[in-house]
Structures are given as C-alpha cells and as structure tokens.
Amino acid sequence: MTSGLAIILIALATAIxxxxIGLFLVLRKMSMLIDAISHTVLFGIVVGYLLVKDIxxxxxxxxATATGVFTSWLxxxxIKSKKISEDAATGVVFPLxxxxxxxxxxxxxxxxxxTNINVDSIFIGHIELASIEQVTIGMLTIPSNLILPLVVLLINLLFxxxxxxxxKIVSFDVALAQVLGFSPIIIHYLLTTLVSVTAVIAFNLVGAIMVVSLMIGPGATALMITKDLKKTLFVTVIIAVFNVLVGYLIGDFFVLPISGGIAVTTMIVFLIVVILNPKSGIMINIFKRRKLKYVYKVVAMLVHIRNHSxxxxxxxxxxxxxxxxxLNWDTKExxxxxxxxxxxxxxxxxxxILRVTPEGRKFKETYL
Incomplete structure (x- = not known):
C-alpha cells in the first residue's frame, strides 16, 4: 500500500x-462542547503518558476519554449552578x-x-507519518494507525x-424523551464518551484543529442541505469524504500539512453552502428579498390604481x-x-388611464 493511499484511508476513517458522532452534538447546539473535548483530551493524554510512559x-x-467526560460533567x-451560561462555562473549563x-x-x-506529544503535533497532528508503521493481516498489509480509526468508526456506527x-428524540425534544421514558442524561454521557474516544484517536493523528473541523464542519454543512436525519447522516459522510480528498490534494500539491488542508477545505465547503445553498443560502435570500421588494412595488401600484379607478x-x-x-417614484423605477x-x-x-386586470387582482390578493 502506497504512503498516499494509506494517509487517505486513515483520514477517511477518522473523518467519517x-x-x-459530532453531528448529534451539532443538532443539540453543543458544538462548543466538541471544541472543548477535542482540546481537553490532551490533558488526559499527557497525564496518561506520564503515568505509563507509553503513548x-x-x-x-x-x-483521555475520562478527561473528555469530566469536561462535559464539569x-x-x-450550568446547573445557574450562575453562568453554557458558552461561558465551556469557555472557562476548556482553556483551563x-x-x-x-x-x-x-x-x-x-x-x-x-516525544510525538509536542505543541506542533497538538494542533496539526502528524498524519503524514501515520503510514510508516505497517501490519500484515493475512494477505493484507495495512498501516497500523488505520486500525484504531476503523474500530472507532465501527463502534460509532453500531451506537x-x-x-x-x-x-433522534433527545436531539430534537428532550422533554418528549423524558415523557417516553428515555434518559437524556444517559444518552448524553454515552454520546460524550464516544466523542471523547473519537477525539482521542483522531487527536494523535490529525491534531486539534482537524478534530474540531471534522466533528462540526460536515454535520453543520449537511444540516443546511437537508433536515431529514437519515439523509443528513448520509450527506455528512459525503461531505467528510470530499473534504478529506480535496484537503489531501491541497496539502500534497502545495507541500502543506494535510490536516490543515482538510480543515481549510471543510471551512470553504461550509462557506460555499452558506452562500449558495438553494434553500436558504445568502445569495438566494438576497435574491428573494430583492424580488419581494419588486413584487411589493407592483402590489403598491395595483392598490393605487384600484383605489382611484x-x-x-x-x-x-x-x-x-x-x-x-x-406614486412618489422616479421615472426609471x-x-x-x-x-x-x-x-x-x-x-x-x-x-x-391604467386599469387593473383580473390577473392583477388575483396577484394583489395573494400578497394582501
């Protein structure tokens, strides 16, 4: 297996x-918790390494997983103390x-x-070196760093x-979940645990920047395209795969950190969807507002004609x-x-003399 293919497979497994798993925290408007966990797991990694001297x-x-869960609990x-807001609580805990x-x-x-735990690897990881160590399973030789991301991916899919x-119920209606007998707290901490495990595995390979971008970016982008949860999951995976492939090409072509290229691609794709999304993009909203402004002028003229006919x-x-x-308009308008x-x-x-036609009356009544 070539080094490039190995890096892509590791990045794809990590990204998916x-x-x-990040999508469900995004749905619950808890993206800042992802940011917090993806950074605070470093504390657990460091403490764990200092205890056993084996990364x-x-x-x-x-x-590191316990640290992530502890971050969420803290x-x-x-928040429950009611003396500090959720974003402020996150802003206090994770920097500490x-x-x-x-x-x-x-x-x-x-x-x-x-060691490989240093400030540079913390932020951008070392995915370029992830393909060096290989293991042979039967007739197949794969990078050893691919195994854990695949295991975590399977666990997340199974969960x-x-x-x-x-x-689905907890993400959209916590009160309904309680009425139906579900425990939102248990689901929350199971989800937090998996986010922590995923962040730990991804952190060592791709760094904090890419962990945050991968957990938040594809899901946030997918939610602007569709609101159906199953479709959102599928679109999230497609976007994550696209971001990895394009980000890898950017990093490889310009000889830049691949994790940085993937993070930048994630942001660019998000912004493109924000601007050009045909359902609620910035451009379509600008167009709709201009069209609505135009329509209201037509309606104003029709009302004026009708009132004085x-x-x-x-x-x-x-x-x-x-x-x-x-009408108090200029001639051009x-x-x-x-x-x-x-x-x-x-x-x-x-x-x-201007007269309103039956079609004009129907049009006017549509907006009045």
Missing amino acids: ASSI NSPLVVLA IELL LFSIAILLVSSPATNLRN ISIFYKEL DADDEEEEIALDTIVPM FKQIYEYAINKNYIKVENN
Missing part, C-alpha cells in the same frame, strides 16, 4: 467516525484544562518535548444504529402621464414596474 497504551486512551455542573496540558508538554521536567430512535380624480391619480409623481405589470397582464391602459 468524527463527523457522524500507545490503552490507559492513555482511557485517561460544564454541566457549572488545555492550558495545563500545554504547560506540562512544554515543561522540561516532563521531558515531553522530544448510532442501536440508539438511533433515542438519539372610477373616482373623480382618476385622470390625475392613475393616468399614464401623471401617475409617477402620485416606474418604467420597470409598469413594463413588468404590462408583460404579466396585471394592468392595461384604456384611454390613457
């Missing part, structure tokens, strides 16, 4: 595992644990500077399959050569609205 030890994963504790971890990594006393109904002042108010000042209304057969001209 991260995005599908590949299961105890390191266990310590944030919940601060993350900064302690950075201090431990940077301290000469811990002797971590010469979502088993608890899909519970996750057959009145004593109709020759002054709705005559073709006198209506412009009565009136010409555009007039031509549009004529083309749509909303108005007609009789003896230089």
Whole structure:
C-alpha cells in the first residue's frame, strides 16, 4: 500500500467516525462542547503518558476519554449552578484544562518535548507519518494507525444504529424523551464518551484543529442541505469524504500539512453552502428579498390604481402621464414596474388611464 493511499484511508476513517458522532452534538447546539473535548483530551493524554510512559497504551486512551467526560460533567455542573451560561462555562473549563496540558508538554521536567506529544503535533497532528508503521493481516498489509480509526468508526456506527430512535428524540425534544421514558442524561454521557474516544484517536493523528473541523464542519454543512436525519447522516459522510480528498490534494500539491488542508477545505465547503445553498443560502435570500421588494412595488401600484379607478380624480391619480409623481417614484423605477405589470397582464391602459386586470387582482390578493 502506497504512503498516499494509506494517509487517505486513515483520514477517511477518522473523518467519517468524527463527523457522524459530532453531528448529534451539532443538532443539540453543543458544538462548543466538541471544541472543548477535542482540546481537553490532551490533558488526559499527557497525564496518561506520564503515568505509563507509553503513548500507545490503552490507559492513555482511557485517561483521555475520562478527561473528555469530566469536561462535559464539569460544564454541566457549572450550568446547573445557574450562575453562568453554557458558552461561558465551556469557555472557562476548556482553556483551563488545555492550558495545563500545554504547560506540562512544554515543561522540561516532563521531558515531553522530544516525544510525538509536542505543541506542533497538538494542533496539526502528524498524519503524514501515520503510514510508516505497517501490519500484515493475512494477505493484507495495512498501516497500523488505520486500525484504531476503523474500530472507532465501527463502534460509532453500531451506537448510532442501536440508539438511533433515542438519539433522534433527545436531539430534537428532550422533554418528549423524558415523557417516553428515555434518559437524556444517559444518552448524553454515552454520546460524550464516544466523542471523547473519537477525539482521542483522531487527536494523535490529525491534531486539534482537524478534530474540531471534522466533528462540526460536515454535520453543520449537511444540516443546511437537508433536515431529514437519515439523509443528513448520509450527506455528512459525503461531505467528510470530499473534504478529506480535496484537503489531501491541497496539502500534497502545495507541500502543506494535510490536516490543515482538510480543515481549510471543510471551512470553504461550509462557506460555499452558506452562500449558495438553494434553500436558504445568502445569495438566494438576497435574491428573494430583492424580488419581494419588486413584487411589493407592483402590489403598491395595483392598490393605487384600484383605489382611484372610477373616482373623480382618476385622470390625475392613475393616468399614464401623471401617475409617477402620485406614486412618489422616479421615472426609471416606474418604467420597470409598469413594463413588468404590462408583460404579466396585471394592468392595461384604456384611454390613457391604467386599469387593473383580473390577473392583477388575483396577484394583489395573494400578497394582501
């Protein structure tokens, strides 16, 4: 297996595992918790490594996962005190644990500077080196760093399959979940545990930046495309795969960190959907507002014509050569609205007097 293919497979497994589990926290408007966990697991990694002196030890994963769950619990504790908001609680907890971890990594006393736990790898990872160690399983030789992401991916898929109904209800209506007998707290901490495990595995390979972008970006992007949960999961996976492939090409072509390329691609794809989404994108909203503004001017002209039709002042108010000042429009603006209304057969001209047609009345009643 070539180095490039190995890196892509590792990144794909990590991206899919991260995005599908992160989607449910995004649905619950808890994206900041993802950001917090993806950073605070470093504290658990560092503490676990200092205890066992082996970064590949299961105890390191266990310590980092416990730190992620502890982060969630501590944030919940601060929120329940009702003295601090959710975002403020997150902003207090995660910088505290993350900064302690950075201090431990940077301290000469811990002797971590010469290991693969260093400030550079914390933020951008070392996925470029992930394909070096290979293992042979039967006739197949694969990177050893691919195994854990695949295991986590399978666990996440199994969890979502088993608890899909519970996750759906808890994500959209916590009160209903309680009425139906589900425990939102149990689902929350199971989800938090899986997010922590996924973050730990991804953290060592791709760094904090990519963990956050992969857990939040694809899901947030997919939710702007569809609101159906099953379709959202599918679109999330498609977007995650696309981001990885394009990000890898960017990193490889420009000789840049691949995790950074994937994170940048994730942001670009998100912004493209924000701007160009045909359902609720910025561009379509601008177009709709302009069209609505245009439509309201047409309706205003139709109302004015209708109000003064057959009145004593109709020759002054709705005559073709006198209506412009009565509407308080400029000539250019009136010409555009007039031509549009004529083309749509909303108005007609009789003896230089404007009249509303039946089609015009129907159009006016649609907006009034």
